[in-house]
Amino acid sequence: MVTCPGCALLCDDIEVVVENNRIKETRNTCRRGAARMKGCVNRLAPSVAQKPDDIENAIKKAAAILQNAKSPMLFGWSNSTCEAQLEGIQLAKKMSAIMDDTSSFCQGLLIERILQKKFRTCTLDDIRNKADVLVYWGSDAQDSQPRHLSRFSYFPRGELRQRGYEEDRIAIAIDVRESNTAKICKGHFYRIPPKGDREFILALMDALSGKVPAYEPKKMLELAAILKKAEFGAIFVGLGLTYSIKDDFDILIPLADKLPNFNIMPMVGHYNMRGFNEALFKETGFVNRVKFDGKAIHDSRYSIVEALRKSIDALLVVGSDPLSSLPRSVIPHLANIPVICIDPCVTLTSKIAAVTIPCAVSGVETGGSTVRMDGKRVELSKCIESNYLNDKEILARLMEAL
DSSP: OBOOOSSTTOOOOBEEEEETTEEEEEESOOHHHHHHHTOOSSBOOOEETTEEOOHHHHHHHHHHHHHHOSSEEEEEOTTSOHHHHHHHHHHHHHHTOEEEEGGGGTTHHHHHHHHTTOSOOOOHHHHHHHOSEEEEESOOHHHHSTTIIIIISSSSOOSSOTTHHHHTOEEEEEESSOOHHHHHTTTOEEEOOTTOHHHHHHHHHHHHTTOOOSSSHHHHHHHHHHHHHOSSEEEEEOHHHHHHTGGGGGGHHHHHHTOTTEEEEEOOOSTTHHHHHHHHHHHHSOSSOEEEESEEEEOGGGSHHHHHHHTOSEEEEESOOHHHHSOGGGHHHHHTSOEEEEESBOOHHHHHOSEEEEOOOBTTTBOEEEEOTTSOEEEEOOOSOOOSOOHHHHHHHHHHHO
16 A cells, blocks of 8 residues: 555555556546656656756756845745655755745645644544534535545544444535535535625624524524534635635634534645645744745745745745746746746746756655645655655755755
């Protein structure tokens, strides 16, 4: 059995069939995991100034770019091992660089508060074994993490939930549309308008307090009654909720306080985003948006979007593709600075990079440590042999060259 790096569930029951040092078949994977484990469609090659080169020259050129930069940024990390992330933090400290990751525009707000112990949380194993009420809020787990419901939450028989979803569990979806997850929730779907989550939270808190809410009173009182009866509940916070309340995120804290039998779980996408958040939090007290300058300074100016617009003059991207996910307004800024891309695969970002450095595929060609979405540490296995350096080794060589 090996562990799948397809998403932050890090399913550890995967079987692989290897022939001629290639993964021919995977068993128990979802479509996302199977695609990840079978490797890159287009493998990245080392290059300098958009021309093929060897790995040693690519690393030397990358080091020269970083050394000459007045305000470099290191970005990505969510698809890197814990060992590479720690190496990256040390590299950022050495260069007095800005450091940010993909959680900067998704689940960082929630993970930071969980690490600050502002929310109760639990493990996925606790949910499988104990949970009787599951709330998917702004999350279509059935599509984004296809084995979530089947392996960890709604469908499994748990130690205290032997009758499973038929009798022992209630699943609730709160979303702006009837997603595939909502269709599974057997009538417990609460549709809200776009950015209507704050109003919904306030109404639900009223209902939980015994007041008649102004918003959808019948539905809110019905939902409050279900939540109050829960013995062990879980609220899976998806990007839909996070984006909707990002300017007033702490409104979620008093709601959680009114639900003492519930645990909050971030629905993390990338397989080791939480690993980076925990490593940076341990080092600095923050999960992203940090500048190292003698001490760690945390500021919204150090998010990749703001930094690209205003301050950075070189960008090292590790295991991410910002060109495909950032707002279109910052793309010209990205094209105007030297970009160094460390990745196993060709991406949109690698196509504009001044330097590309291919690395081994974690969980396939190299092992390493990761942190599951619930905070559990999980080890990746090496399935096949490879001549590629892993991301930690490349970062260590960059450190030596600086």
